[in-house]
Amino acid sequence: MSWDNELLERAHKIIELYPQKRSALGPLLYLAQEKDGFISDDSIVEISNLVDITEVQVKSVSSFYSMYKEEQTGTYLLSVCKSISCEINDSRSVINSVKEFTGLENYETDQDKLFTFEEVECIGACGGAPAVQVNYETVEGLTPEKTIEMCEWLKNDKPEIIVADQLQNKFGGTKSFDWAIEDNTGSAYTVPGFQNIGTAKEKDN
Amino acid sequence: MSDQIKINVNGSEIRTDSDQLIIEACEDSGIHIPRFCWHKRMDPVGMCRMCLVEIETPRGKALVPSCTTKVSEDLVVDTESEVVKKAQEGVLEFLLINHPLDCPVCDKAGECPLQDQTMAYGPGESRFVEDKRHFEKPIPISEIILLDRERCILCARCTRFSDEISGDPLIEFIQRGNKTQVNTFPDEPFRSYFSGNTVQICPVGALTSTSYRFKARPWDLKKVSSTSNCSSMGCSVELNVSQNKMLRILGEDNEFTNQGWLSDKGRYNFEYLHSEKRILKPVLNNDSTNEISINESMELISNEISNDENSNISFIVGHNSTNEEYYALNNFVENLNKVNKDLNMDVYLSDDYLYEGFFHNSDLLGKVEDLDSVDTIILWAQDIKDNLPTLYLRIRQAVKNGKKLVIFGHTNTAMKELSDSYFGHEIISKNLEFNVEISEIPNFNEYINDKNVLAIIGKSSPIQNTNPISNLVNYLDQNSNLKLLNCFSKGNTFGALQNISLVKGLNEFINEFDSSEKNIVFTIGSNPVNSSIYSNQIKDKLINANFVVSLDLFKNETTELADIILPTTSFGEKEGTFTNLEMRTLKQNKILPTPGSVLNEWEYWSMMLNKIDIENSYESELELNLNLCEDYLDKDNVPSFDNLNKPSNLDGVLNSKSINIEIENVESGTLEILFVNRLYGDSSTQINSPSISMLGAERFIEMNSDTFIKRNLSDYTVNLVQGDITLQVKIKINNDLPNELIIAPLNRRGFRDIDTTKPYELIEVKNLKELSVN
Numbered sequence: 001m002s003w004d005n006e007l008l009e010r011a012h013k014i015i016e017l018y019p020q021k022r023s024a025l026g027p028l029l030y031l032a033q034e035k036d037g038f039i040s041d042d043s044i045v046e047i048s049n050l051v052d053i054t055e056v057q058v059k060s061v062s063s064f065y066s067m068y069k070e071e072q073t074g075t076y077l078l079s080v081c082k083s084i085s086c087e088i089n090d091s092r093s094v095i096n097s098v099k100e101f102t103g104l105e106n107y108e109t110d111q112d113k114l115f116t117f118e119e120v121e122c123i124g125a126c127g128g129a130p131a132v133q134v135n136y137e138t139v140e141g142l143t144p145e146k147t148i149e150m151c152e153w154l155k156n157d158k159p160e161i162i163v164a165d166q167l168q169n170k171f172g173g174t175k176s177f178d179w180a181i182e183d184n185t186g187s188a189y190t191v192p193g194f195q196n197i198g199t200a201k202e203k204d205n
Numbered sequence: 206m207s208d209q210i211k212i213n214v215n216g217s218e219i220r221t222d223s224d225q226l227i228i229e230a231c232e233d234s235g236i237h238i239p240r241f242c243w244h245k246r247m248d249p250v251g252m253c254r255m256c257l258v259e260i261e262t263p264r265g266k267a268l269v270p271s272c273t274t275k276v277s278e279d280l281v282v283d284t285e286s287e288v289v290k291k292a293q294e295g296v297l298e299f300l301l302i303n304h305p306l307d308c309p310v311c312d313k314a315g316e317c318p319l320q321d322q323t324m325a326y327g328p329g330e331s332r333f334v335e336d337k338r339h340f341e342k343p344i345p346i347s348e349i350i351l352l353d354r355e356r357c358i359l360c361a362r363c364t365r366f367s368d369e370i371s372g373d374p375l376i377e378f379i380q381r382g383n384k385t386q387v388n389t390f391p392d393e394p395f396r397s398y399f400s401g402n403t404v405q406i407c408p409v410g411a412l413t414s415t416s417y418r419f420k421a422r423p424w425d426l427k428k429v430s431s432t433s434n435c436s437s438m439g440c441s442v443e444l445n446v447s448q449n450k451m452l453r454i455l456g457e458d459n460e461f462t463n464q465g466w467l468s469d470k471g472r473y474n475f476e477y478l479h480s481e482k483r484i485l486k487p488v489l490n491n492d493s494t495n496e497i498s499i500n501e502s503m504e505l506i507s508n509e510i511s512n513d514e515n516s517n518i519s520f521i522v523g524h525n526s527t528n529e530e531y532y533a534l535n536n537f538v539e540n541l542n543k544v545n546k547d548l549n550m551d552v553y554l555s556d557d558y559l560y561e562g563f564f565h566n567s568d569l570l571g572k573v574e575d576l577d578s579v580d581t582i583i584l585w586a587q588d589i590k591d592n593l594p595t596l597y598l599r600i601r602q603a604v605k606n607g608k609k610l611v612i613f614g615h616t617n618t619a620m621k622e623l624s625d626s627y628f629g630h631e632i633i634s635k636n637l638e639f640n641v642e643i644s645e646i647p648n649f650n651e652y653i654n655d656k657n658v659l660a661i662i663g664k665s666s667p668i669q670n671t672n673p674i675s676n677l678v679n680y681l682d683q684n685s686n687l688k689l690l691n692c693f694s695k696g697n698t699f700g701a702l703q704n705i706s707l708v709k710g711l712n713e714f715i716n717e718f719d720s721s722e723k724n725i726v727f728t729i730g731s732n733p734v735n736s737s738i739y740s741n742q743i744k745d746k747l748i749n750a751n752f753v754v755s756l757d758l759f760k761n762e763t764t765e766l767a768d769i770i771l772p773t774t775s776f777g778e779k780e781g782t783f784t785n786l787e788m789r790t791l792k793q794n795k796i797l798p799t800p801g802s803v804l805n806e807w808e809y810w811s812m813m814l815n816k817i818d819i820e821n822s823y824e825s826e827l828e829l830n831l832n833l834c835e836d837y838l839d840k841d842n843v844p845s846f847d848n849l850n851k852p853s854n855l856d857g858v859l860n861s862k863s864i865n866i867e868i869e870n871v872e873s874g875t876l877e878i879l880f881v882n883r884l885y886g887d888s889s890t891q892i893n894s895p896s897i898s899m900l901g902a903e904r905f906i907e908m909n910s911d912t913f914i915k916r917n918l919s920d921y922t923v924n925l926v927q928g929d930i931t932l933q934v935k936i937k938i939n940n941d942l943p944n945e946l947i948i949a950p951l952n953r954r955g956f957r958d959i960d961t962t963k964p965y966e967l968i969e970v971k972n973l974k975e976l977s978v979n
Contacts, residue, residue: 041391053374055390060377 002042007031011050014197021051025061027197029068034189034199037113038069066120067136069190073116074109076154076162077190078102079133082119085126094130095119097144101151114155116190127176136192137164141173161201162186212280227271227282228256238284239293239322241300241408242360243272246458246465247369252361253300255322257292259283268292293326301331303338303383304409305355313410315423319358338383346376346388347395349415349473349896350404354386357411363387363403370466371399372601372623387411398594398884401472402465405455416473416896421447430457430855432783432791434525434696434776435471438462438573438595439785439857442471444777446796451475451777459856461574461789464602468594469897470884475777476894478797483758483893484772485801491765499802499812502769507816509725509752510541516723516751517549519714522705523731524556524696526806527781527793529829531697531704533807534729536832539706540819552705553714555731556698557667557738557880557951558587560710562691563678564702564864567838571659571688572787572859576603579688580656583681585613585674586663590620591884592694593786596661611652613677615948616665616881618907618941626652630943636873637665638673643680653685663692667738667880667951668961670873690786694882700784703862704833710868715742724750729806730773732889734762738880740957756806759889772803775890779805780826782844790844791857836862874962878906879948886952904932904955907939907948915944920969925949927965930958936967 003011011031015024028050032043039062048055062068080086080095104110104117125131128140132147134154142150150171153159163186168175185200187193193200207224214236221230226249228238241253251273258271261281268288283289301323308314340354359378364387368374375395379388389395404412426445433440433454441459445452454472458465477483487502489495497505510518518541520534538550563569576582576599590597601623604610610624614633621627626648634640644650652658660681662674681687693699702708709717711733718724726747733743740762747753747766755767764770780795799805804812807829811822823829827846834843837860842848844858885891885901892898906925913936925932932955942948949956959965 044390054377055393056377056379056388057374059390060379063379064381 002040003035003046007035008050010198011047015050017196022053025051025053025058027194029058029062030191030194030197030199033069034191037073037190038071067192069116072109072113073190074113075158075190076114077116077118077133077135078151079118079120079123079136081121081123081125081129081131081133083122083126085122086130089129091130093144094132094142094147097147098132098151101148115151125176128172128174134167135162135187135190137162137167137186139164139167139172140175142171143173146171146173161188161203163203166203210276210278212276212278212282214282215285221276223276223278225276227258227260227269227274227276227280230276231271231282231284236284238271239326240272241318241322241358242362244362244406247362247365249273250361250365252359254296255293255300255326257289257296259286259289290326294328297323297327298332300358301327302333303355304358305337307356311356311410312413312418313356313407313423317410318408340386343413345394347397347400348900349469350395350400351413351415351418352387353411353413354388356409357387358409359385359387360408362406362408363412366399366403366406367395367397369605370598370601371397371402373397373399376403398468398470398590399466399598401467401469402456414473414896416476416894417453420452421445426452427796429794429796430792431777431794431796432857433467433471434783434793435468435474436593436595437524437694437696437698437786438593439783439789439791440467440471440595441791441856442467444794444796446777449798451478451797461572461787461856462785462791463595464599466595466598468884470594470891473897474890474894476896477758477890478775478777480759480893482760483800484760484764484770485803486772487802488770490768491760491770497769499771499804502771503809503812503816505769506752506754507813510813511545511817513723515547515549516725517719518725519718519727520550520552521555521711521714521726521728521731521733522552522701523729524554524698524701525730525776526697526701527779527826528697528700528704528784528790528833529781529826530779530806531701532829532833533810533823535705536821536823537810537814540814540821541817544817544819551709551713551717552707553709553711554698554701555711555728555733555736556693556695557711558664558695559693559698559708559866560664560671560868560870561866562693562864563662563689564691564866567861569682569687569689570788570861571690572789573599573690575657575659575688576600576608577606578657579608579659581609581611581652581658581685583611583613583653583658583660583662583677584617584620584624585665585677586616586661586692587665587694588616588619588881588883589661589692590617592882593692594884596786600661609652611649614665615879615942615946618939621941627941629941633943635943635946636876637669638873639676643677650684653681656685657688658685659688659690661690661692663694665879666876666961668871668873668876671870693786697783699786699788700782700790702864702866703784703788707865707867709866711737711739711743712871713868715739715746716869718746718749720746720749725752725754726750727754727756728763728767729756730758732757732761732763734766735957736888736952738951738957738961756809757889759893761889771809772801773809774799774803774805778803780846782830782846782849785857787859788861789857789859790849792846792849838862876946876961877964878959878961879946880951880956880961881948882952883950886950887954888952901953903935904950904953905935905937907937907942908946909940909942909944910938911944912942912947913938916967918967918969922970923967924970925959925965926968927959927963930955932956932959933970 044058102115109116131140188201191199207222210223219234240256249272251270256271257268343351343353346352425447433442440463441457443455456467486496611626612624613628753767755764756771756773777797784790814822834845837843921936
């Protein structure tokens with residue numbers, strides 16, 4: 001069995017949240033991605049046993065959604081929005097700056113397994129376009145310069161937990177709107193930080 | 206019943222059930238709507254959009270998929286308007302974008318819905334100049350199925366079949382958008398008992414089978430409808446033959462039995478017909494060089510029979526003969542007895558699961574279609590999924606439609622997930638007896654009291670006292686509105702029971718065999734030395750017998766002991782009738798010529814009677830058929846060839862005869878091993894069919910994890926040791942079994958010699974690595 005007891009315990013807690021076992025499939029795939037940085041075949045076998053469906057049914061779901069990665073990602077997943085609002089606000093130059101800094105093309109990961117770069121469809125931050133997500137934590141109002149600065153910071157400081165507010169304060173520009181609540185939790189893996197499934201991590205500062 | 210309503214299709218009015226889909230209503234009225242994904246035995250999905258039709262709505266005309274839209278009163282449908290035609294052209298153009306159009310090398314070409322419908326409804330010309338998407342050309346997704354993803358049009362018929370109908374979803378869509386493909390999980394092949402059905406329902410050439418690939422073009426095939434003798438379900442099939450070779454078996458939609466589906470055994474177990482190993486001439490003393498003519502062989506046998514006045518003649522029959530052949534055998538026995546009263550003759554059926562059954566009350570006997578109308582289905586029998594695979598599909602379907610399923614005993618653990626109640630080791634002991642009073646079984650009464658119940662009842666194990674089964678049936682009869690299916694799973698067992706005056710079992714053969722007298726034994730399409738738990742005793746008796754005649758297709762463990770082997774015809778080479786487990790008689794048709802100097806079984810019986818100068822022999826199957834029809838209880842609707850060939854009777858005729866089985870109830874000793882027959886085994890027909898020969902090779906046993914731990918095992922490969930027998934087996938964990946009871950496959954090589962009532966040891970295979978040469 002490839003999952004350790006701690007992970008299995010988390011998995012069972014997630015399964016209990018749903019009336020049917022198979023409904024827990026989505027969150028469990030995030031656990032798998034948290035563990036390996038992608039959805040491994042071993043994890044698929046594990047999940048299929050946990051929720052009583054066949055391996056290929058799990059694979060069918062995991063390969064359908066692009067946020068479940070089929071290949072190893074780097075520590076930091078840079079998702080740059082290319083949809084219309086960002087495009088109008090010059091996301092092209094943000095994309096180019098990331099490409100230039102990392103030397104990566106779309107969906108590529110560098111050799112040190114530090115960065116994975118992808119161009120994505122709308123990430124729901126049109127008011128603060130152009131926007132970027134680092135491990136699904138959103139920064140809005142970026143400029144090419146600020147983007148490079150952010151990449152350098154990630155490369156040099158190697159922060160363990162990425163928190164959206166912190167990124168925004170450091171590198172962001174115009175925000176869609178201000179929630180006025182400080183959010184101290186972020187994500188530590190290439191998985192969105194959800195508190196109810198335990199992928200969100202609190203930043204201590 | 207749903208109400209009848211009227212709708213208007215293409216200007217004419219049609220009447221239809223109110224709960225039908227537009228596509229069904231049109232189909233029933235003879236209006237064809239093109240489709241790829243819709244299949245009448247599966248839920249609609251609206252995947253391919255080929256069945257778009259125009260309907261009138263309050264907001265004007267609208268295009269809707271007719272496979273997902275229900276009819277409503279006064280609905281106006283147009284299936285041929287310009288808009289519909291344009292939509293069909295558009296859909297086909299899209300479907301063909303990535304289709305490779307490799308029709309010249311595709312097996313489906315000629316019977317391909319995509320090809321046909323492109324001709325009929327397509328745009329005629331392609332505007333697509335870009336590169337097509339490419340996948341690796343056919344990849345094997347199991348031992349018998351190949352998948353060509355380029356040809357796939359994503360109709361989801363195969364994936365829906367494996368999920369909805371057979372319940373083993375091992376193929377699914379992977380990826381999405383342009384990259385979407387059907388595939389299996391790595392190292393988890395599409396090993397389903399029903400995988401062949403996906404090949405049949407695939408509307409393009411994406412799924413192909415190893416046995417038919419590149420063998421023929423559809424327009425060269427000769428076709429005939431027939432009935433499969435893979436199991437006693439009597440599935441309707443279509444035999445496809447080219448140049449006198451059987452190339453393919455397809456399922457036919459018989460509402461009452463298989464509803465279009467087949468098991469892979471029923472579908473692919475035919476290559477043996479053309480095996481080089483078939484016996485084509487009578488053989489003397491099991492010596493292939495000693496071939497004799499049919500006339501000589503008849504001479505020898507009839508001399509042997511008429512020489513001695515007081516000999517015992519035993520007939521061990523198998524389950525692959527037609528009703529006519531059983532009837533001819535019975536006629537042979539009766540006429541011989543008339544001439545010589547001192548001859549002691551008995552017919553034994555070679556099936557360890559045979560017992561007296563419940564035939565005394567014909568009102569009690571149920572039908573397969575009762576599955577769809579009763580409240581509760583009670584199952585206590587041998588493993589249904591392995592032995593009556595298409596009945597398993599019917600039960601699955603019934604459960605899906607809300608019928609309650611209650612399972613007893615330890616053989617049908619594969620169906621536990623389907624069941625509403627599974628009575629395992631707490632209720633049924635290791636020896637297949639009740640641990641508690643039937644009336645005390647928790648929650649049982651609520652399933653049966655004053656309910657309509659269909660009980661599928663048979664022996665679970667070759668050695669089993671049948672009193673508990675009888676008690677259960679009595680209890681059910683008293684407390685519910687009971688119908689019952691006698692569960693003997695093999696081929697034409699019911700045809701044998703109907704047409705042979707008295708049938709006994711193999712245990713009786715052993716007990717009644719008196720070696721002090723002269724014994725002549727006929728084995729007819731049966732291999733008791735290899736297919737029974739009494740194998741060793743039967744072998745002794747056959748060695749002891751003075752004269753043994755085997756009628757068979759292949760040399761096997763039994764024919765080795767024969768003085769004369771008579772080659773017989775097989776499925777597809779003979780015409781006759783077949784009776785299934787609900788006493789439905791169906792037609793089996795001949796499409797292949799008889800090979801070599803092979804005769805039908807009945808012809809041998811007739812010739813022997815002629816040699817002994819007895820009249821009353823028969824000249825043809827037709828004559829036999831007409832005669833056997835005289836004994837049916839319902840004289841108005843007998844399964845004569847004429848009657849069965851009527852269009853209204855293509856689904857078979859229900860009729861019964863009196864049945865006499867004489868089998869002694871054995872004491873159930875202490876059962877240590879529960880034998881089950883697996884779908885795939887080592888029958889001579891299967892091992893001589895190359896495409897499926899390897900599927901019955903694996904030797905495994907099942908046990909629960911407590912037993913595994915208690916026996917101090919750590920490895921899943923062990924030696925099963927009993928006396929001087931040692932078998933290397935794999936262990937599968939099955940926690941629905943009682944402690945210390947293991948399940949072993951009776952029809953896999955090596956297991957027959959094991960005594961189910963004696964203790965055994967499991968010894969780990971040590972130093973397996975050191976043994977390897979490298």
